[in-house]
Amino acid sequence: VSVVLRQRRRSLPPGPKGLPIVGNIFDVPKEFEWLAYERWGKELRSDVIYVNLAGTPVIVVNSAEAAHELFEKKSSVYSDRVRLPMLNELVGCNWHFVFMGYGDDWRERRRVFHQFFHPNAAVAYRPRELKVARELLQRLLESPDDFMVHLRHMAGSLILGVAYGIDVQPKNDPYIATAETALHAMSMAGNAGAYLVDYIPLLKHVPSWFPGATFKRQAAEWKKATDAMVERPFEAVTKAMAEGKAHPSMILSLLNDLNEDEDKEHKETVFSGVAAAAYTGGSDTTVSALGSFFLAMLLYPDIQRKAQAEVDRVVGRDRLPEFSDEPSLPYVTAMVKEVLRWRPVTPLAVPHRLTSDDVYNGYHLPSGSIVVGNAWAILHDERMFPDPDRFLPERWLNEDGSLRTDMRDAELSAFGFGRRICPGRHLAAASVWIGMTSVLSIFNLEKARGADGNIIEPSGEYISGLVAYPKPFQCLFKPRSDLTAQLVHNGLQECD
Numbered sequence: 001v002s003v004v005l006r007q008r009r010r011s012l013p014p015g016p017k018g019l020p021i022v023g024n025i026f027d028v029p030k031e032f033e034w035l036a037y038e039r040w041g042k043e044l045r046s047d048v049i050y051v052n053l054a055g056t057p058v059i060v061v062n063s064a065e066a067a068h069e070l071f072e073k074k075s076s077v078y079s080d081r082v083r084l085p086m087l088n089e090l091v092g093c094n095w096h097f098v099f100m101g102y103g104d105d106w107r108e109r110r111r112v113f114h115q116f117f118h119p120n121a122a123v124a125y126r127p128r129e130l131k132v133a134r135e136l137l138q139r140l141l142e143s144p145d146d147f148m149v150h151l152r153h154m155a156g157s158l159i160l161g162v163a164y165g166i167d168v169q170p171k172n173d174p175y176i177a178t179a180e181t182a183l184h185a186m187s188m189a190g191n192a193g194a195y196l197v198d199y200i201p202l203l204k205h206v207p208s209w210f211p212g213a214t215f216k217r218q219a220a221e222w223k224k225a226t227d228a229m230v231e232r233p234f235e236a237v238t239k240a241m242a243e244g245k246a247h248p249s250m251i252l253s254l255l256n257d258l259n260e261d262e263d264k265e266h267k268e269t270v271f272s273g274v275a276a277a278a279y280t281g282g283s284d285t286t287v288s289a290l291g292s293f294f295l296a297m298l299l300y301p302d303i304q305r306k307a308q309a310e311v312d313r314v315v316g317r318d319r320l321p322e323f324s325d326e327p328s329l330p331y332v333t334a335m336v337k338e339v340l341r342w343r344p345v346t347p348l349a350v351p352h353r354l355t356s357d358d359v360y361n362g363y364h365l366p367s368g369s370i371v372v373g374n375a376w377a378i379l380h381d382e383r384m385f386p387d388p389d390r391f392l393p394e395r396w397l398n399e400d401g402s403l404r405t406d407m408r409d410a411e412l413s414a415f416g417f418g419r420r421i422c423p424g425r426h427l428a429a430a431s432v433w434i435g436m437t438s439v440l441s442i443f444n445l446e447k448a449r450g451a452d453g454n455i456i457e458p459s460g461e462y463i464s465g466l467v468a469y470p471k472p473f474q475c476l477f478k479p480r481s482d483l484t485a486q487l488v489h490n491g492l493q494e495c496d
């Protein structure tokens with residue numbers, strides 16, 4: 001009895017007051033929620049806060065210390081996911097292990113994925129990362145205004161190559177197009193709280209023709225797109241294998257290593273889902289990171305020049321950067337870390353779910369809570385990152401110019417938390433690094449001028465979402481020398 005009483009006495013973490021029944025639904029803004037969560041945490045002087053979304057408890061974790069205590073140290077109870085009937089069932093995105101509950105199905109897929117993307121395995125993809133970075137340079141030379149299109153193409157081309165061995169078309173590639181539709185569908189259906197069926201799961205049984213059941217017809221459309229994204233590239237590999245023409249890839253190795261006695265159908269479902277998960281995980285995220293990098297270079301020209309000076313000194317002006325240059329380019333590496341900190345790609349990571357009652361700082365955290373790691377707040381915590389809104393690569397460096405190693409927990413939060421931390425982060429970090437370094441070595445990024453000759457200031461605004469992007473802005477990519485076109489041409493030939 002005394003245990004029960006003591007537990008009862010513990011209070012929930014502080015949070016905004018809210019209304020009866022609906023709780024804080026009207027307090028939580030529809031966009032840039034991370035800023036409100038960060039502000040409440042400061043006002044309430046607590047690094048965990050509690051929000052009630054119409055009965056669903058939500059715990060927001062606003063500091064690196066709390067994130068470590070909960071997601072890391074107690075990872076066995078902080079690694080589940082929330083089920084969204086719209087996304088998981090109606091759109092049928094159960095193949096994607098980012099949406100799977102913590103259990104054997106998730107574990108099996110995460111293990112398969114890890115085999116191909118752990119740090120040593122990921123080194124094998126460097127030639128491909130280098131190639132797509134150089135193709136990006138070529139495209140930026142040809143049509144600089146379409147830089148966001150080129151970033152999408154670069155990200156898609158890398159991961160389709162790694163996962164399926166597919167060489168994409170230079171323009172209008174059908175696989176990239178299919179995936180874009182599917183990604184859009186997933187981000188819409190994954191918008192927690194946007195669909196009534198997510199609050200009242202029984203609604204999923206309403207027939208599609210029923211008045212008001214537009215969500216079911218919409219879900220059926222989206223399901224077609226997401227199914228196609230899982231099935232089409234996989235079928236292309238199996239067809240190429242049958243013809244003896246398949247290029248090396250994750251799927252090829254997995255299928256080749258399959259034993260006679262294994263359940264082929266089950267394994268194929270797992271493999272095709274894991275490959276599609278790599279594709280969806282790696283597309284928008286890389287685009288956002290490089291988009292923020294371009295924006296930072298416009299807003300902080302001095303830093304651009306400083307980074308270029310390092311590249312020029314180490315790489316020289318007569319060749320393009322390679323991965324072997326990385327240890328000699330600490331400033332550029334610090335800049336990559338700073339991009340991921342300054343404008344986190346996934347400001348709230350992906351929400352976790354707590355599977356048993358817990359206590360933190362004397363507060364009661366109820367089983368079943370959605371637990372949101374506020375990567376934005378952690379990466380903008382003044383205690384570790386003074387003047388946090390300023391883009392300042394120097395903060396990642398020691399006095400002697402070497403990279404600091406004491407901010408790992410905070411740094412990693414850019415990729416999420418605990419056992420769910422992004423398993424593609426090694427590939428991501430490498431591809432973002434070579435992309436940024438290559439662009440800096442070849443181009444000066446400058447603000448555009450309007451017809452009146454005046455500089456067009458980028459707004460610096462973002463589009464809110466699971467993945468946050470800079471709003472469209474104009475950026476000039478000016479070749480740094482007469483040799484540029486030749487260098488890019490030669491650089492590409494080296495990759496063939």
Ligand code: HEM
Nearest residue numbers: 098278281282285345346349350415416417420422424428
């Ligand atoms: C800058 C690039 C990237 C960022 C910022 C990023 C961020 C994230 C975040 C925040 C999560 C959720 C972590 C959590 O639940 O706490 C995640 C999960 C995931 N990411 Fe990434 N990611 C990036 C690139 C990639 C790439 C390139 C791939 C594939 C090669 C990938 C594949 C995945 C997968 C499969 C998951 C699901 C993990 C799970 O639920 O167990 N990501 N990522």
